[in-house]
Amino acid sequence: MIYSYCVIDSGDTLKERINGLDGAIIYTIPHRDIGLVSSEIGRVIKDAGRTDVLRHEEVVERVMGRYVVLPMRFNTVFGTEADAVDVLRRRYDEFKKNINRLRDKVEFGVRIIWPGERIREGIARAHKSSTAGSGAPGDTPAKRYVKEKLAEHETQKAFEREAEKHIRALESILQDAISEKRAERLKSRDLLLDAKYLVGKGAARDFRELFERFKKEHGDFRYLFSGPWPPYNFVRVRIPPKPLCAKGGVSEEALPPLKKGDRGDSVG
Amino acid sequence: MKRKVETDSPELFMDELEKIQDALPKKIDANPKNVEKGLAKLVLTLVELIRKLLEKQALRRIEGGSLTDEQIEQVGETLMKLEDKIKELKGIFGLKDEDLNINLGPLGDLM
Numbered sequence: 001m002i003y004s005y006c007v008i009d010s011g012d013t014l015k016e017r018i019n020g021l022d023g024a025i026i027y028t029i030p031h032r033d034i035g036l037v038s039s040e041i042g043r044v045i046k047d048a049g050r051t052d053v054l055r056h057e058e059v060v061e062r063v064m065g066r067y068v069v070l071p072m073r074f075n076t077v078f079g080t081e082a083d084a085v086d087v088l089r090r091r092y093d094e095f096k097k098n099i100n101r102l103r104d105k106v107e108f109g110v111r112i113i114w115p116g117e118r119i120r121e122g123i124a125r126a127h128k129s130s131t132a133g134s135g136a137p138g139d140t141p142a143k144r145y146v147k148e149k150l151a152e153h154e155t156q157k158a159f160e161r162e163a164e165k166h167i168r169a170l171e172s173i174l175q176d177a178i179s180e181k182r183a184e185r186l187k188s189r190d191l192l193l194d195a196k197y198l199v200g201k202g203a204a205r206d207f208r209e210l211f212e213r214f215k216k217e218h219g220d221f222r223y224l225f226s227g228p229w230p231p232y233n234f235v236r237v238r239i240p241p242k243p244l245c246a247k248g249g250v251s252e253e254a255l256p257p258l259k260k261g262d263r264g265d266s267v268g
Numbered sequence: 269m270k271r272k273v274e275t276d277s278p279e280l281f282m283d284e285l286e287k288i289q290d291a292l293p294k295k296i297d298a299n300p301k302n303v304e305k306g307l308a309k310l311v312l313t314l315v316e317l318i319r320k321l322l323e324k325q326a327l328r329r330i331e332g333g334s335l336t337d338e339q340i341e342q343v344g345e346t347l348m349k350l351e352d353k354i355k356e357l358k359g360i361f362g363l364k365d366e367d368l369n370i371n372l373g374p375l376g377d378l379m
Binding site for chain 2: 142153190223224
């Protein structure tokens with residue numbers, strides 16, 4: 001079976017010797033001017049183990065040093081080389097578009113924790129005092145319930161507006177340095193933002209400095225910054241109409257599914 | 269530019285990410301010992317999702333002033349009873365509020 005790591009903008013043989021999963025030698029399966037970076041694998045990977053995931057990542061990183069890479073999702077396996085070539089052939093235009101779009105781009109990750117619980121409590125308190133006395137003594141339990149729910153609903157909306165204000169502030173600072181973004185807001189009450197930004201290699205330093213500026217202005221938040229990474233979250237390839245590894249392939253989902261909204265679509 | 273992973277609060281981020289992970293079961297735990305609980309979790313998650321959607325829609329209509337007092341009363345009673353019933357079922361199956369979620373992979377969490 002053929003384990004795949006990434007698609008690159010070349011069908012040439014790799015210039016350096018790289019070991020992939022289980023120590024297997026990495027090689028390129030070419031099609032026209034693109035190639036699938038792969039290695040042979042003799043087992044089915046049932047669960048993502050740390051060693052395998054890190055090895056997959058290491059391979060993509062090393063290849064990224066020389067080529068434009070479209071990282072494949074971990075555990076994308078083809079039954080035979082012919083299956084892999086078939087994917088390259090059928091999805092060639094999409095791969096090329098992605099390669100051109102992601103040329104000289106890298107990905108950065110930004111996570112921000114804010115005191116969400118405390119902020120929400122403050123909003124709820126303020127809302128309670130401003131609506132004190134709105135409950136009538138003759139209210140039925142059902143009416144009281146509705147009023148409580150309305151108050152919670154108002155609090156939640158105000159809380160989300162507050163979060164949005166800070167996220168907009170960050171993005172207005174970063175906007176000149178970023179090409180694309182995928183951001184998830186309030187994944188939990190305290191996790192204000194979990195975002196990935198696509199940044200031109202030439203703008204990477206600016207991006208970093210602009211981010212530091214935001215940090216200084218929002219010293220009470222906590223930050224996790226990472227990168228540059230291969231553009232894992234920015235590869236867009238459509239779902240193939242039928243399983244691509246029909247003959248002996250272990251992964252029917254050779255390419256990952258579309259993703260909605262500003263989270264974009266991704267192979268990585 | 270060299271790869272950097274920087275944070276001033278590694279533990280805080282670990283805790284927060286673990287919290288999110290805990291709410292995202294990768295598989296439905298359906299071994300013979302707790303198959304009932306696994307199924308209850310799945311069913312109650314869907315019921316809770318529908319309840320939340322109904323609640324949201326109702327609140328929107330109340331805010332918009334399109335419901336009469338009598339209708340508000342009826343909606344309130346229905347939602348209240350539904351919430352009580354879900355609470356009761358959660359108690360029976362030993363489920364917590366945060367258990368009622370499903371990870372939809374690339375689409376994120378159901379709720």
